[in-house]
Amino acid sequence: MSHAAIIDLRPMRAQRAVSDSCEIQSLRADQHDIVFYEGDAAGRYFKLIDGAMMLFRLLPDGRRQIVELLGPGDYFGLTLADEYQCTAEVLRPSRIAAYDRSACGEAGHFQQMLSEYLVGRHAAMHGHMVLLGRKSAMERIATFLAGLAGNVEEGEARIRLSMTRQEIADYLGLTIETVSRSFSDLRRRGVIAMERQDLILIADMSAITALTGDE
């Protein structure tokens, strides 16, 4: 929770990119870098080109809820308010494109792309609200793993977690201990194997699917 949180976004190239009407900068960022904090003035928005990030919000007493996980192609920092309403933190080495908010408002086909993107995220967030509001700890873990495994339906899948147990807990609305216990439980049952703390082999994908609470 208490990262050094040094803002250390290194430009990939100094000059503006002319390829896109309102791209102003391309950046590289490492794990634990903060792109913006909740409350920062919201002058730009971003696209994650490559890597992984998370968006989270904090309650005054320090409780954290990760509200979105982002992968390549995802936008973030989109807000109509003057300030960002969440904090954006890098989970693993990433490339990020920054856009000027004011310059992009009018760009036509960009609007189109944007709303399509937002509609998609909308649905994903509905799914996550079901998880947070109605699923048991094990169902949350299984849903999380199934999501990371992507389209793999059956058999094995290998997953790289770029999140700590604490981050997973804050994403799933659980505690670190419950996350750990759930993993251990799955391991004992032979459903998964942990090749490393952050490298999970799903031995039985259909077992995971069956545990999600969906379908």
Added chain:
Amino acid sequence: MSHAAIIDLRPMRAQRAVSDSCEIQSLRADQHDIVFYEGDAAGRYFKLIDGAMMLFRLLPDGRRQIVELLGPGDYFGLTLADEYQCTAEVLRPSRIAAYDRSACGEAGHFQQMLSEYLVGRHAAMHGHMVLLGRKSAMERIATFLAGLAGNVEEGEARIRLSMTRQEIADYLGLTIETVSRSFSDLRRRGVIAMERQDLILIADMSAITALTGDE
């Protein structure tokens, strides 16, 4: 959970509205009417002109999570998929505008409005995820009431609930009993008074605010 669910959307006028490029129909609907079910073919999307609605999703075993509450001006049924991903139910007598999905895709300024709308909802959904993932039962109830009270900061506020206890529970990720107990608790403490089951007088707005867990 098991409503008669008769789809009974009565057109307000038979012919198309020409005022808007892609509005195809204006409808009236009553409490418990279903505008669309999860899984229905998604040919249209909608705008709630007046009234109140909810969007919810069901898990196969019947657990329900209300993912959005809608008021006048809100859009719903926006999806890129072929099917709606949630069910839309009317909470109180409402007027609804229906739009043809395909016809609207290109309409320029509509895109703009749409993405602005979506960005706003995005933020609201983040807030609700914090509630579902990290807040106690009492904090959820207080946040819910504070939200309904709108901009009233201090003193009294009068709130009309157009939701049953079960619906409130499904929105807040709680059970009906916990919702009821929380209300009773607030009543005993003199923070609220129930003028009717669905009519709440918030006697002490600052007490509610203090209980939300925010700020």
Added chain:
DNA sequence: CGCACCTTTGATGCTAATCAATAAGGGTGG
């Protein structure tokens, strides 16, 4: 090698869910 951080495991407690019964509304028809 040793330190710092993260994870796992264990013991206990608490919150909210579940199970169960009573009470209160709200409509309807006599």
Added chain:
DNA sequence: CCACCCTTATTGATTAGCATCAAAGGTGCG
């Protein structure tokens, strides 16, 4: 208008699941 019924809400007793508190075990890095 009132009695009755059905739905919804409240309250109580108990339980279950997850959080919390505490300590030991891993892992990676300087």
